[in-house]
């Protein structure tokens with residue numbers, strides 16, 4: 001159970017653009033998923049927290065998150081050990097951790113390279129990640145990835161297909177192809193592109209759903225939009241980071257597109273795939289971002305109505321181009337902007353999710369979550385093709401990896417609730 005919780009938290013972090021560090025010394029954040037059931041396991045947690053307390057003396061900005069049943073243990077007993085802990089959260093809701101990281105350790109946008117190192121720990125999960133392309137040739141001024149991960153390198157299609165077949169044999173049904181710019185796939189090889197790769201993965205028996213992340217607006221072609229529409233197992237959802245809603249900021253970020261270009265790209269996507277679910281990433285408080293520039297981001301979020309916006313306050317990364325520039329937006333103002341985006345987006349996401357209530361969606365079951373102290377009844381957790389998180393009560397015959405129609409009965413900005421049904425219509 002602990003393992004499954006860890007994988008889920010890991011997935012949420014990867015989805016938000018964070019990556020694994022090679023060593024504890026390299027990490028900007030550490031998450032301890034503690035177990036209070038066995039004394040020995042419990043002691044390990046305290047030992048780990050003691051070690052992290054020491055590490056924080058040299059790395060004061062290190063974020064330490066604590067989750068798992070340790071968090072529900074006696075608070076008085078916990079208190080002396082909690083000193084290095086910045087955030088505690090329930091394993092089912094990583095939002096407090098993600099918000100803390102957004103404030104203190106913003107994601108490297110699309111940094112997934114080390115997912116491979118964790119593949120062995122995710123055995124049996126129906127949802128798996130596979131690297132399609134490594135590195136990045138761009139030079140976004142806030143980003144360290146090109147300096148750390150090297151040039152863009154696509155993996156040969158046959159190697160990717162082979163790996164997915166192995167994962168399928170171990171229970172995978174939903175595959176996410178990863179890359180810093182996954183839709184540049186093939187550019188460095190010549191002759192092949194992401195739609196070609198998607199077509200080949202679609203032919204693998206037993207793989208029901210294919211996703212890809214992260215996409216770059218400049219590589220979002222009509223051909224790729226048509227592939228999303230036409231290839232049966234490719235899901236109708238995409239993360240297309242805009243990062244800022246004003247041309248001055250985009251230029252300083254060296255993103256290589258304008259707000260107008262981004263808006264046209266979204267129009268194109270929606271005209272080809274009308275029911276597509278869209279998410280984006282936004283950085284607030286970048287060097288030189290005025291209130292007027294920031295309003296551009298709010299306008300864009302308001303107009304384009306994303307299903308989700310991953311927002312982060314800008315913080316300098318050593319070794320990036322922007323590291324040389326003046327970080328001139330005060331921390332309090334960055335947080336104000338971050339909360340403004342969150343407020344806007346929460347309303348939009350709730351409104352979008354409410355439209356699912358009363359409909360039936362095909363949900364791929366990920367795992368059964370047993371009852372724990374301080375949370376609701378035991379329930380299943382799964383996702384729609386649009387990547388909407390769905391919770392439903394247990395019913396006979398449900399197993400991880402199964403796709404079932406679910407009648408949606410309620411919605412929050414972050415998830416849907418429903419019950420297993422035999423109805424046949426699915427919004428997306």
Ligand code: SF4
Nearest residue numbers: 136138140143145180
């Ligand atoms: Fe970083 Fe930009 Fe490359 Fe993404 S596209 S990895 S943000 S340099």
